[in-house]
Amino acid sequence: MASLKSKLRKGLMSSRGFRANTRNNLWLVYSNKLNTDVSLASNRELIYWLAKLEVDPLIECFSFGYQASLKLDGAQDKYSSVEVIKVDYSDRPFEFHHLSSGASETKCFRIPFLSEVGEEVEVTYVQVHEGYLAAQATFCVRLLKVVSFVAQxxxxxxxxxxxxxxxxxxxxxxxxxxxxxxxxxxxxxxxxxxxxxxxxxxxxxxxxxxxxxxxxxxxxxxx
Structure with missing residues (x-):
């Protein structure tokens, strides 16, 4: 039986946009860029939101929990549904960003994507590893105070x-x-x-x- 705490967490996630992962730390933050509250399902998402998505002036919009049909392995025939961050830019086509384990830095790939209308197109897939997130952690904790003043x-x-x-x-x-x-x-x-x-x-x-x-x-x- 689900505990009261887990029910509350699931309810909060659902009200702010359903996310599959509800076991990690849950953050509900105000995004000045989107002018709305955003639910983040882990500390890693919080760091990446502050280090990149919220402060990069070339990023116009972002969406956590986007389910994309991708071919991560060029040799495979079938698409896999992958939860990514959809990132829209002002100067180039949208990208899919994925937070991955591992100590290496960010890597970019061009991979096939099946669009909503069933068309196969190539998109940029950015793999963000823990090494990058760890390097940004202290700065992001300090930036949280800045966000709190904006929310007021x-x-x-x-x-x-x-x-x-x-x-x-x-x-x-x-x-x-x-x-x-x-x-x-x-x-x-x-x-x-x-x-x-x-x-x-x-x-x-x-x-x-x-x-x-x-x-x-x-x-x-x-x-």
Whole structure:
């Protein structure tokens, strides 16, 4: 008999998009890029979402748990259903990304894919290994705090405030979060921090999180 905890997990997953794997850590996160909550079924998915999918400005959209019919082995005749991450780019065709075990780095292949209309086409299949994810883990943990500030202002456009802060950023080109707070008079501090974090996730600002967690002393610069 399923426990109450497992039922709650399954219910949460179903409400946010059904995922097959419900045994690993479950994360429910806000994606600024998609402007919606996203369910992630493991720590590895969380790291890859933050390290690549959410912050790469060339990625327009992504979908976890996409079931793709692929020929992973060129010699086989039949297609296999594989759960992948479908990634849509602004400058090239979509790709399928797959998080794999192993310590090597990311590898790319061109493999046959059976489309929804039954047409066989070639797609780029990106195999992301644990070595890449492990190298990004510390940075991603620190970036989670940035995401939390963005989630707090998710229901507002803050158009005038964003334009004001953008003008300051373009004028000074680099500084600290505290500098922005002091320069943007008349704007609520939490709004300033939230917009700053939104600009980081959208690629408009580069935030230095190599050595320290996000805070008012964090340094930023233009790309």
């Amino acid at each position: 202002i998710r229901d507002g456009t803050w158009k005038a405030e964003t334009e004001n802060i953008s003008n300051v950023v373009r004028s000074f080109k680099n500084g600290t979060v505290q500098d922005l707070i002091e320069l943007c008079h008349g704007i609520d501090v939490m709004i300033i921090i939230g917009i700053c974090c939104r600009m980081v996730l959208s690629g408009q600002l580069i935030l230095d999180l190599e050595l320290n967690e996000f805070g008012r002393k964090s340094k930023w610069r233009l790309p």
